[in-house]
Amino acid sequence: MFGVDFAQHMVDYAKQTCKDEGVADKCEFVLGDVLTYDFGGKTFDYSCALGVFDYIEEAQALVNRMASLSNNSFMASWPENGLRMALRRYRYTCPLFHYTEQQIKQLHYNAGIKPENLEIIRIGGGWATVAKK
Ligand SMILES: C[S@@+](CC[C@H](N)C(=O)[O-])C[C@H]1O[C@@H](n2cnc3c(N)ncnc32)[C@H](O)[C@@H]1O
Structure with missing residues (x-):
């Protein structure tokens, strides 16, 4: 799972939630504007x-x-x-x-x-x- 949000506290919250649920190794969250974020062809x-x-x-x-x-x-x-x-x-x-x-x-x-x-x-x-x- 890959998530983008331009609010740092939401990125932190998502990371912590995934950690608490034991799925942190399957999730990545980044800070950015989803309209301009460079997904690098992904x-x-x-x-x-x-x-x-x-x-x-x-x-x-x-x-x-x-x-x-x-x-x-x-x-x-x-x-x-x-x-x-x-x-x-x-x-x-x-x-x-x-x-x-x-x-x-x-x-x-x-x-x-x-x-x-x-x-x-x-x-x-x-x-x-x-x-x-
Ligand atoms: C109401 S929250 C919903 C968060 C989450 N999807 C959920 O259901 O709990 C809306 C989120 O969209 C983010 N957001 C709004 N416009 C954005 C943009 N252009 N790029 C990245 N994040 C954006 C805000 O920072 C906020 O965290």
């Missing part, structure tokens, strides 16, 4: 971004990145607009982004994912997606 069976698109202004760039890094499939969560988002906007100081189902479909279509290869699952506060290559 690709992965699967990739996932859970609770991440909430903070991504360039959603298309990240979907494209996940599509090109993943050999089998990639998974993401997508917040919708609504009361929960309004409360988060009130509490958080950083910009937050939300999506519609149509936008999610279009983002994947633009990244080369055929509609029949995109599973959209309704979850609390938005959607989860599984895109098959």
